[in-house]
Amino acid sequence: MEGNVARITLNRPEVYNSFNRDMALLLQQVLDDCAANAEVRALYLTGAGKAFCAGQDLQEVTGENAPTLTKILSEHYNPIVQRLRNIEKPVVCAVNGVAAGAGANIALACDITVAAESASFIQAFSKIGLIPD
Template identity: 50%
Template sequence: MEEAVLYVVENNIATITMNRPKSLNSMNDGLIDGLHAALDKAVADAEVRAIVLTGNGKAFCAGGDLSYLNGLNGTAERKSFIAKVGDVAKRITTIEKPVIAWVNGVTAGAGVNLMLACDLIYASGKARFGESFAKVGLIPDCGGLYFLPKAIGVHKAKELMFTGDLIDAPTAKELGMLNHVCEDAELKAKVYEMAARLAASAPLAIGLTKKYLNNTALTLDEVLAIEETTQALLMGTDDCKEGIAAFYEKRAPQFTGK
């Protein structure tokens, strides 16, 4: 039996691939456990500077596997699985390494919210997106009630979640859900071009920027205090010295994360 999640590292980039193409990479216990294990590897590997998350086959992720969900016994078992799904989304937002979603096709339900947890989102022009929960009598999970309003505003989020309507990639980009929409032939190259740029960037600076951008509860005064303390520390790092030297020497910097 093939693994539900594949993990490969090349050129300081970890690629995590959801690998249940026959079910459009829908979420069951194996897929969620596989995502957690792959994220653990990426975090632990100092050589990994950027992460790409994608799906095998025609879909990125079609959300929860309804046949699997229907087989869960009792409230406690259901709650445990939904918590584990939510923890994947939370892990993505708290990992210091940047995560790019490579959205190759259909994305629905929790798959949309998993995508929104990522730092940058590149999608195929053929991709479709649907917050389909209400159609099966459920509320959004995998952090959707948090991520979607942040991305597109409360009123549009309500419309998409109340109706479960599918939207196309240009509409999703216009709403603010995506960074880039690409033709299929160039999508992979564009994703890895950006991943390579991020992998070559200063990891301490990227990680801390991500950390504070994802904490939307901060007040302006708290942000200014964080900037004061953190910036002073970063100014003393090898990466900062290297970046300044590279600027004056008109060359690409070689960051080490120190």
């Protein structure tokens, strides 16, 4: 917290802050905690390192027991976007570098999105057989 602003940093810079299951569930919990905390008046969401968020960590969706991309969308990303849209506090997103796939949609679901000159927004869902949120 910085004053009454909850600062949330996606912190997997070695993989451009791409989401895995643990990070998605943690962000859901943090958003719930911020929504319930009366001391939090606003949220500030950003990414560590050179990127905001490269979307899904595709290493997590390989192998026999890997979840389907549809399941990941319904259990990980859609709940995050719903929380961002429903929270009754302003959410500011600061995008540096790439915001790809689900990362771009999360950035755009915030109330205000500020993009650095280095920012780029990429929607590549059709390349993996999905449609954007």
